Amino acid sequence: MKIAIDAMGGDYAPNEVVKGVEQARNAYSDIEFQLYGQIDKIKPLLQSNERIELVQADEIIEMGEEPVKAVMKKKNSSLDMAAQAVKDKKADAFFSAGNTGAILAAGLFIIGRIKGIDRPGLATTLPIVNDPEHDNFVMLDVGANAESKLFNLYQYAFMGKYYAENVRHIDNPRIGLLNNGTEADKGDKLHKAANELFAKNSDLNFVGNVESRELLNGAADVVITDGFTGNAALKAIEGTALSVLDLIKGEIMQGGAKSKLGALMLKPTFKKIAKEMDYSQYGGAVLMGTKAPVIKAHGSSKANTIKNTIYQIKTMIDSHIIDDVVEYFNAHAQQMDDIKRDAKNN
Known part of the structure; x- marks a missing residue:
C-alpha cells in the first residue's frame, strides 16, 4: 500500500x-x-x-x-x-x-x-476510563460541518458503525446520540427526530441518547453528533484534561516537601492515567x-x-x-x- x-x-x-x-x-x-x-x-x-x-x-x-x-x-x-x-x-x-x-x-x-x-463527517477515537470491557469510543462529526441535517446524522451512524467494526474491532457497536438528556424526547427537533429514526433501524445497535458527562464512561461505542456540538465537546474534554493536570501540578509544587514526596510515590499512577487519557495513541481524525x-x-x-x-x-x-x-x-x-x-x- x-x-x-x-x-x-x-x-x-x-x-x-x-x-x-x-x-x-x-x-x-x-x-x-x-x-x-x-x-x-x-x-x-x-x-x-x-x-x-x-x-x-x-x-x-x-x-x-x-x-x-x-x-x-x-x-x-x-x-x-x-x-x-x-x-x-x-x-x-x-x-x-x-x-x-x-x-x-x-x-x-x-x-x-x-x-x-451527502456530507462526510470527521471521526475521532477517544478513551473510555474505568471500564474493563471497553477502552475507547468513536465520535463523529467533530468538526467537518458546523450545521448538520437529520439525514447527515443518520448517515454518520452507519459510517461510525463500520469504522468501529473494521478499525477499532468492536463487534455490533453500541450507537449513541449526543444530547442534553437520556430520555428519548429530550433535545431540539433535530435530535428528537434523529432518536426516533435511529431506533427504527434494526441494522443499528442504538442505545439511545448520551449525555456529554458520560462520554468517557463508556455509554456507547459510537457517539453521533452534529459538527458544531461535537467539536465543542471534543475541545471541552481536551481543555478539562489539561486544566486538571495543571491544577494537580500546581498543588504539588505549592504543597511543600510532603506533597512532592507523595507525588514521587504516585508517579507510576500519574503515568498510567496520562497514557489512558492520551487519545493520540489511536491515531488521527478520519474524514468518513x-x-x-x-x-x-x-x-x-x-x-x-x-x-x-x-x-x-x-x-x-x-x-x-x-x-x-x-x-x-x-x-x-x-x-x-x-x-x-x-x-x-x-
Whole structure:
C-alpha cells in the first residue's frame, strides 16, 4: 500500500513527520511512503530512503490560511499534491497534520465523496476510563460541518458503525446520540427526530441518547453528533484534561516537601492515567465518507503520533472499510433516498 503524506503540515514539520514515517517504515514492511514537500528540508532528516519517495512541492498551506481559497489556489502545495496523488490512484490514502480546514477541503474537492453520502463527517477515537470491557469510543462529526441535517446524522451512524467494526474491532457497536438528556424526547427537533429514526433501524445497535458527562464512561461505542456540538465537546474534554493536570501540578509544587514526596510515590499512577487519557495513541481524525482514507493528525503531533496514525491508515486499508461503506450505501440507496425525502418534508 502507498500513503501520500503532506510532510510540511503541522507545528513540528517536517522533522517530526519524517521521524514518525521512518518509525512506521521500520515497523510495517508492506507500506510505501510518498513525502510531499520541500526536498532540501526533508532529505537531510532521513536516516534511509528505503520505501520513501520524495516529491517536490514548492508551496505550503499555512495553519492560518483560509482553507478553501488556499486549496483552490495553491495547486503546488504539499497538501494539494498529496491529495491529488490519491485522486490519481498513485496512492491509497492521504495524511496531513496541517491546516484542518484545508485537509477537509482537499478531501471533499480533490479526492471526492462517496456517491450517496451527502456530507462526510470527521471521526475521532477517544478513551473510555474505568471500564474493563471497553477502552475507547468513536465520535463523529467533530468538526467537518458546523450545521448538520437529520439525514447527515443518520448517515454518520452507519459510517461510525463500520469504522468501529473494521478499525477499532468492536463487534455490533453500541450507537449513541449526543444530547442534553437520556430520555428519548429530550433535545431540539433535530435530535428528537434523529432518536426516533435511529431506533427504527434494526441494522443499528442504538442505545439511545448520551449525555456529554458520560462520554468517557463508556455509554456507547459510537457517539453521533452534529459538527458544531461535537467539536465543542471534543475541545471541552481536551481543555478539562489539561486544566486538571495543571491544577494537580500546581498543588504539588505549592504543597511543600510532603506533597512532592507523595507525588514521587504516585508517579507510576500519574503515568498510567496520562497514557489512558492520551487519545493520540489511536491515531488521527478520519474524514468518513470520502472515496479514499483522509486522515488529519493534530497540528502538535510528534513522531509517535505520526506512527500511530500510519498504523490506523494501514488498518483502514487492510480492512477495506471504504468498500464496505460503498457496498452498504449502494445496497440501501432507495432506503436512503426515501429517508432523505421524508426528512426534507418534515
